[in-house]
Amino acid sequence: MQNAYRSARRVLAVEAAAIESISARLDEALFNRACELILSITGRVVVMGMGKSGHIARKIAATMASTGTPAMFVHPAEAAHGDLGMITRQDLVLILSNSGESDELLAILPSLKRLAVPIVSMTGQAKSTLAVEAQVHLDVAIAEEACPHNLAPTASTTTALALGDALAIALLEARGFQADDFALSHPGGSLGRRLLVHVRDLMHGGAALPVVQENMSLRDALLEISRKGMGMTAVVDAAGHLQGIYTDGDLRRTLDHDYDLRATSVATVMTRNPATIEAQRLAAEAAAIMEERRINGLLVLDEGRLVGAINMHDLLRARVV
CATH class of the missing domain: 3.40.50.10490 (Glucose-6-phosphate isomerase like protein; domain 1)
Structure with a gap:
């Protein structure tokens, strides 16, 4: 030929x-x-x-x-x-x-x-x-x-x-x-999903948000992770301010040490300064952060206040990625 x-x-x-x-x-x-x-x-x-x-x-x-x-x-x-x-x-x-x-x-x-x-x-x-x-x-x-x-x-x-x-x-x-204008005429395809779906549209908030206070035990944190099914929980202080996150990955690292699940506070083993994203940001941006940092979830803020959580499964279900 x-x-x-x-x-x-x-x-x-x-x-x-x-x-x-x-x-x-x-x-x-x-x-x-x-x-x-x-x-x-x-x-x-x-x-x-x-x-x-x-x-x-x-x-x-x-x-x-x-x-x-x-x-x-x-x-x-x-x-x-x-x-x-x-x-x-x-x-x-x-x-x-x-x-x-x-x-x-x-x-x-x-x-x-x-x-x-x-x-x-x-x-x-x-x-x-x-x-x-x-x-x-x-x-x-x-x-x-x-x-x-x-x-x-x-x-x-x-x-x-x-x-x-x-x-x-x-x-x-x-x-x-602009890109947002373009998305309005393409709502049905993957482009529209990438440009129109925001974090607030997919996040778990309210009663569905996994959250524990920092003085609670590691056992309580594990129960919260299990109840909410997101593979993570936010950790806050008494005033509700975000202090950290505890994830399935943290649990695997915790098991390498001889911690008492009832006596150890979650603050002892949590990850401080977790990755976050603002609720008004595009869901595609959340995906980019997760991929760059090789993590499966993000905590969601609104003007610095914890309002939700989102993970890669949410993005996959919405076909953002």
Whole structure:
């Protein structure tokens, strides 16, 4: 399969060169103007394209929608049969066409003009109808397709997709779109869980919080660990201030010594200055601390006050890790 490997390397080289080419030719003023137009509208970016350009247009619309720029895809052929009603005067239309002369797009161009919506086009022909009629034309011309017959849309669709991503990310940065904003549009996946789930959502608090006072016996601490089932217990003073933690790991170390479980106070064998995390922090941050320190649990504080405990099992059940 050496021929297949050489073919793959050639395709990747052609497409990489195409992206390098449009990057070098990217007109700063025109790109900035396209971003300004999109940022100025109160509606949505309506992305359109036919054939392979249509598939790329769908992806660009999806990327914009998930990064703070309301967007949707409208099929040009369907638009000519009623779906133009989905486009309002508050919208902007982003049109993708390598030739700039796709019949289905040209057919609806007069209607878009009557709506007076701004049009940004991405084409491979600077003198094409769609390039000339748009308020802003972004050049995605390529020297050659990666197809050996120079026919199948390959490098041309790659450059259109790359420039669409560039638009989406430039708009994201202009809007000050943050990770928390991104998570709001991705609540169902692992990304949403990592960015939306906080320690307070998973921690054991109230009666479920394992806690003993420092003057209590080691036996009492072991009973508390067993009752609460977290493999640890917080240790506090009479005023409720955190003094330490006693864990299953501490118990194993304790067994190496001849301690009287009833006579020995938990303060004698606890770990002082335990790892803690604030309740409002992300659960993913709790996971990072546990992994870094090679521990299985953390005590949770709220403005310095002990309010809960969380362990790796909680994070696994919530699919944060």
